[in-house]
Amino acid sequence: MEAPHVEECDRVDPDVSGRPSFMETRMTGRDRPGALRQGDGAPRMDWIRQFYEHLPDAVFFITERHRISACNRAAVALFGYEEDELLGQRIDFVWYPTPDVTLKGRWADRGVVRAGVAITRSGVQFPTALTIIREQDDKGHFSAVIFEDFRTERETLQHVQELQHELARLARIVALGEMTSTLAHELAQPLASIAAYAQGCGRLVKKHRHGHGEELCEALSEITQHALWAGKIVQNIREFAKRGADERKIEAMHALIHEATAFALAGSQRKGFCADFQLEAQRDVVLANRVQIVQVLTNLVRNAVEATDGIAQPHITIRTRTDDFSRLVVDVSDNGCGIAVDIEEALFRPFVTSKPRGLGMGLALSKRIIEAHGGRISARNRMESGSILSFSLPLVETTTNGERPHDPSR
Template sequence: GTGRFFTGFCRDLTERHRAEARIQEQQQELLHMARFTALGEMASTLAHEINQPLTAITNYLKGSRRLLEKSAEEHAPMLREAVEKAAEQALRAGDVIRHLRDFVARGESERNVQRLPTLIEEASSLALVGAREADVRVSYKLDPAAELVLTDRIQIQQVLLNLMRNAVEAMQGAPRRELHVMTVARDDGMAEVSVIDTGAGLAPEVSAQLFQPFVTTKKQGMGVGLSICRTIVESHGGHIWAEAMPAGGTAFRFTLRIVDKEEVTNGGE
């Protein structure tokens, strides 16, 4: 009877919103993991199925090479060499698939001491096929102090192959097409490998989630290449990241543990 009163209640919903955001993030992570697990199972199945036709391809190529050895045709030596190289790559594809299957199944890899310049050279010979026709200039700057590393050869070559091919694709249509591959020995005992392009660069929103599964900037891409690269590098005790270059383009860098020559000598004794 003395007038009208209003009562207000203030509730701080910050924690509630944070909890909801955490739940949403966890759901997204679980969804990614479920798809990644499905991918692993699919990779294991495909590895088994693909190895069979690869074996048949290798056998056919070996048979063709034997026939060419008996041929007196003018171009037979050149064809024989091409067939031999094709057979080698079919065998290499089988190795890649076998290593991927083992890695997916057990998370393990066969690591031993490798020469980093050799790994880069072999990966480049595959990744840069057609680079000259695409008017891509390639340069190497390899630190002698970062020569020996402890790696699974096939897996690290796959990382290099992926990064180099991505770099070449990123420079399609660019006015300046330069690919720089560099290594440097860091003070923490790691070798830092850099694959640098002069393409258009990465959008900030893509950079933040670049190494997550199923994130891609390619129309035909699946978005698993860089995710697999990250898994491989981190399983080697290294780290992989991307950064924008001041003059344009992107640098992809990853690290591997350096093995001292003294360690190798002592291990051999």
């Protein structure tokens, strides 16, 4: 059975294809040295053998009967056979085509290229581009078959991809290192709430062993919610370290605001404290990671509450609105002491804080989360007193099934 790829290429005549002979582009007639016959069917012009002998790629000469008549040293080295073992064999002795694969080698402009797999004497297989170049000597037409080993390109590409994945993983590890302080900061609130409610339960049990079942159940419910929330924060960071990607869904911002405010104000019983909700945005649907956005809102509300320490009538306002760029804007304002001038420009940098016991990580993390969601975050002082922390997120029209998300606050 004849090798189909060789038969097809042997019927390509140089005159029909419009290409000159490969060797004719290299030497004129008077430059060509005398012929030295290599064997039956082999090229009779020694200069052809000399040229191909020194190529770094494996080269076989194929007769019109589709048999190997000669090869260069690179072919012997590549396939592991002695030259005598290759002579007289068809090309499919060391190679088979892969029609569904396309490879473009260095010799593509000089002949017909076929993608395939080479097989060495030891059984190793690797991708190759086989280029068949038509030549002619005084005996007639023959083909020079050049193999290009694509293992290096494939292995290099694979190595580059592995390095890219490793760099991405290292980048996440570095970011995770920065988030170590953030983790302590974020867990402080739910854990403090858990401790406060647990202590309250203990006091109720000691003081009144009977008659406080409803209060105990409420306190235990709060403990459970805050413990679960702390677990979600840890899980979110674990997922970030593992995959780098976060799960985003269609969310109603107004519902997230009420949820975050409940967490931020849990256990707060300051006299005269007032929280005002002005959720005026007609559209509040965003694509977001729920845990992360609730973290941001909790941070902003908590900062606003802490900024009103020492104020006779502490007051915070949470307002929503839409801007001219189809973005939802959330403003958290307070009537506290405002933002100190010396830290105003660096407010969102890690470890920048005006709190005596603060870590300075809450706003830095909030900035990273909002910007990762395609939004912006900013801070400014109010004209009268206090400050406003704002962030914006792109609005989306509906959920994937065409329905608006359920907002339990409505």
